[in-house]
Amino acid sequence: MVIYGTALLSGCLLVGLALGRILGWAIGIPKNIGGVGIAMLLLILICDRLKQSGKMGLSMERGIAFWSAIYIPIVVAMAASQNVLAAVSSGWIAILAGVLSVSVCFVMVPILSNMGKEEDPKL
Amino acid sequence: MNIIDFLQKDVFIKYNLVTAFAVVGIMLWVSYLISKHLTRGRIHGSAIAIFAGLVLAYFGGYWMKGENGIADVPALAGIGLMGGAMLRDLAIVATAFGVRMEEFRKTGFSGILSLFVGVFSSFFVGACVAYAFGYRDATSITTIGAGAATYIVGPVTGGALGASPEVMALSVAAGLVKSILVMICTPFVAKYLGLDNPRSAMIFGGLMGTTSGVAGGLAATDPELVPYGAMTATFYTGLGCLLGPSVIFLLIRLIVE
Numbered sequence: 001m002v003i004y005g006t007a008l009l010s011g012c013l014l015v016g017l018a019l020g021r022i023l024g025w026a027i028g029i030p031k032n033i034g035g036v037g038i039a040m041l042l043l044i045l046i047c048d049r050l051k052q053s054g055k056m057g058l059s060m061e062r063g064i065a066f067w068s069a070i071y072i073p074i075v076v077a078m079a080a081s082q083n084v085l086a087a088v089s090s091g092w093i094a095i096l097a098g099v100l101s102v103s104v105c106f107v108m109v110p111i112l113s114n115m116g117k118e119e120d121p122k123l
Numbered sequence: 124m125n126i127i128d129f130l131q132k133d134v135f136i137k138y139n140l141v142t143a144f145a146v147v148g149i150m151l152w153v154s155y156l157i158s159k160h161l162t163r164g165r166i167h168g169s170a171i172a173i174f175a176g177l178v179l180a181y182f183g184g185y186w187m188k189g190e191n192g193i194a195d196v197p198a199l200a201g202i203g204l205m206g207g208a209m210l211r212d213l214a215i216v217a218t219a220f221g222v223r224m225e226e227f228r229k230t231g232f233s234g235i236l237s238l239f240v241g242v243f244s245s246f247f248v249g250a251c252v253a254y255a256f257g258y259r260d261a262t263s264i265t266t267i268g269a270g271a272a273t274y275i276v277g278p279v280t281g282g283a284l285g286a287s288p289e290v291m292a293l294s295v296a297a298g299l300v301k302s303i304l305v306m307i308c309t310p311f312v313a314k315y316l317g318l319d320n321p322r323s324a325m326i327f328g329g330l331m332g333t334t335s336g337v338a339g340g341l342a343a344t345d346p347e348l349v350p351y352g353a354m355t356a357t358f359y360t361g362l363g364c365l366l367g368p369s370v371i372f373l374l375i376r377l378i379v380e
Contacts, residue, residue, distance in 0.1 A: 013216050024361060031279060033361030036212050036334075037354050040219035041227075047220060067217035071349065072169045073147045074214045075342045077206030078335055079176030079306060080147075081194035085184030087303055090296030093267065097252040098300025101245040101271040102308065105330040108244065109316040112237050112330065113323040 005063020012042040135198035143201030150175055170310045170343035177303060215338060215357075218350040226321040226351065233322070234355050237329030242363050245272040245332070246371050249297060254379070261376035263290045267297060268375070269367045273333045274298025276363035283368035302336035309340025318344060321351040328352030332359030 013036070020035025027033075047064075050056040087094070135142045154175060155168035162171075180192025189195030194203030204210070227234075249271025253264045266286040270277030270293065277294030280286075286294070309318070309327075317323050318341075328337045328351065337356040341349045 009213065009217055009220075013213055016216070017212075020361070024364075027365060029279070029361065029364045031275070031361060031364050033365075034358040036215055037357040039212075039216045040222075040350060040354055040357075043216055043219050044222055044224055048224065061220075064217050064220045067214050068220055071214040071218055072172070072342050072346065073144075073151060074206055074211055075335075075339045076150060076169070076172045076176045077143060077147050077202045078211055079173045079206070079339055080150075080179045080183070080199075081192040081203045081206045082177065082180045082303065082335070083184060083190045083299055084177050084181040084192060084303060086190070087296055087299035088181065090293065090300070093252060093256050094270070094293050094296035095300050097249040097267060097271040097297035098304055100252060101248040101297075102301050102304045102331070104244050104248050105241055106308075106312055106316060108237075108240060108330050109318065109323060109327050112233055112240065112326045113317055115233060115236075 002059050002063040002066075004057075005060040005065075006067070007063070008046065008060070009043065009064050009067060012046065013039045015039065016042055131198055136200070139198065139201030140204050141201070142198060143205040146199065146202065147205065167310055167343050169346075170307075173306050173339050173343055177306070211335075211338070215334075215349070215353045218346075218353065222350045227325070227354065230322045230325045230351075234325045234329050237326040238332075238355060238359055238362055241330035241332050241359060242272055242366055243371070244330075245301075246363075246367065250375055258290075259379060261372060261379055262286050264379060265367065265372045265375050266290050266294045268371070269363065270294025270297035271301060272298070272363040272367070273360050274302060275360050276367055279364045280367035280372075284372060298333070301331075302333040305331050305333055305336030306339035306343070309336075310343040313344045318348070321348065324348035324351035325355045329355035329359065332356055332363065334360070 016039025017032060017035040019038050020032040023033045024031050047056065151172050154172035157171050158164060158166055158168035183193030183195055187195035191203050193199050246268035249268035250264045253267035258264050262284045263286060265284060266277060266281035267290060269280035274295045277298050278291055281291040281294055318327055324341060331337050334353065334356045337352045338349065341352045
């Protein structure tokens with residue numbers, strides 16, 4: 001059944017969010033720490049198990065695949081509900097801080113990726 | 124009551140999530156047409172759609188004087204639900220379906236390193252800008268630096284340190300600017316950053332940290348990379364909220380006071 005896939009996906013998200021929130025509480029931050037990341041790991045691990053034991057049917061996969069496929073439209077809706085006006089009319093401090101931090105981080109991407117490559121042969 | 128009024132109230136507002144699906148669908152359709160015919164596929168359809176979303180959000184904010192972009196227009200309120208944290212996180216987790224565990228293990232250390240480098244460098248850059256604009260107290264400098272990390276780290280750090288509302292607003296704005304820039308610029312710079320494999324996507328997510336920016340930027344670059352970037356980015360805000368009011372504040376206070 002398709003709903004089994006969606007239910008599994010939802011279950012992973014809920015468990016991940018709960019663990020992330022507990023992690024935040026444990027170190028004294030009123031926020032969710034990595035809940036979505038934990039949920040992604042859970043989903044990957046559980047799906048792996050289910051596939052290996054042959055319990056993951058095609059219709060169950062569809063219940064997850066739909067949400068994966070609807071991701072880009074959701075991101076477009078997210079973009080459309082951002083407070084763009086505040087960002088654009090916030091003055092130079094905010095704009096400069098944003099622009100410079102993005103530029104610096106962009107430059108770091110190839111540097112850190114190359115470092116990663118050097119590690120690999122040793123592993 | 125004329126026909127437009129009651130249609131709006133009884134159809135579009137009442138079924139606002141359905142309206143959102145239809146409107147976003149049309150936006151994507153038009154964007155892919157523009158991509159194919161006006162840019163000959165050089166600019167990805169989803170990049171155009173995300174940009175169109177941001178433009179709509181600007182006008183939504185201008186007309187409605189709200190904080191949720193076009194979603195403050197009553198008939199389009201469903202866009203806020205569709206693009207809100209709940210469905211966004213569900214869809215991000217779903218993208219992990221079909222991802223290989225091996226890729227995460229291979230990037231493990233670089234991914235974690237990228238998180239720390241990302242958080243510290245954003246704070247540093249934001250703090251320098253704050254200093255350059257005449258802020259001299261550690262609380263304000265740290266809060267603006269936190270905003271340069273993400274627009275959630277900003278107010279959380281500012282709240283913990285007791286920053287002024289004016290500084291808090293600047294900090295949120297800096298985070299918004301960052302998130303929007305990452306959405307728009309990523310597809311254009313992807314080639315130069317080597318952003319074409321899971322490893323660099325994970326490092327990118329860790330360095331940038333803004334979940335919405337990374338989610339939008341990678342979606343417009345290559346949807347296959349989304350789960351990798353999102354995975355690391357989701358830890359960034361937590362790390363920033365942890366380090367900001369503690370280690371980074373103490374460091375900044377040591378330097379400026």
